[in-house]
Amino acid sequence: MDITLSPSTVTWRTIGGILDFFLFLGPEPEMVTKQYTSVIGRSAMVPYWSLGFQLGRLGHENLADMEKSIARIRNYKIPYDVQYGDIDYMIRNLDFTIDPENFANLPQFVEKLQNNWNMKFVTVLDPAISLEGIRV
Numbered sequence: 140m141d142i143t144l145s146p147s148t149v150t151w152r153t154i155g156g157i158l159d160f161f162l163f164l165g166p167e168p169e170m171v172t173k174q175y176t177s178v179i180g181r182s183a184m185v186p187y188w189s190l191g192f193q194l195g196r197l198g199h200e201n202l203a204d205m206e207k208s209i210a211r212i213r214n215y216k217i218p219y220d221v222q223y224g225d226i227d228y229m230i231r232n233l234d235f236t237i238d239p240e241n242f243a244n245l246p247q248f249v250e251k252l253q254n255n256w257n258m259k260f261v262t263v264l265d266p267a268i269s270l271e272g273i274r275v
Contacts, residue, residue: 188220188259195223195263201241202228202248213256221259222252234264 143150151158163174176182194212199205205224212219228245230236237245252258 191220192218193221193223193261194219195225195261197225197227199225199227202244206248209252219256219258221261223261223263225263226265228262232265234266 140154141150141152143152161175161178163171165171165174194208196208199208205222209219209222224242224245226232228237228242230238237243249260252260
């Protein structure tokens with residue numbers, strides 16, 4: 140394919156195939172955007188909370204440590220909409236597990252975040268396959 144641009148023309152040479160061209164003439168950029176999205180479709184609106192202030196941190200030793208971090212942030216009146224639970228909450232970093240010793244009350248804690256402070260909680264998953272129980 141060979142494309143040549145000049146001030147007043149575009150020359151398009153190709154060996155074969157089907158070419159579909161769409162021209163969006165506007166005249167203003169806003170109209171070009173409306174015309175373009177009427178062809179390709181509109182973007183899905185993301186949840187409003189996902190645009191907010193979020194904190195994710197690896198290294199929480201236990202649920203009490205995570206609660207202290209949240210309390211400090213709230214104490215300083217820093218906007219705060221979403222807390223991430225990084226892989227610390229898992230048993231030996233195994234997905235879909237909760238450490239029964241250090242994060243035993245995680246479900247109740249998430250409810251507290253939602254009900255008391257209207258916050259969201261996102262769990263981080265690092266997909267991996269455990270070698271535990273696999274014979275090599």
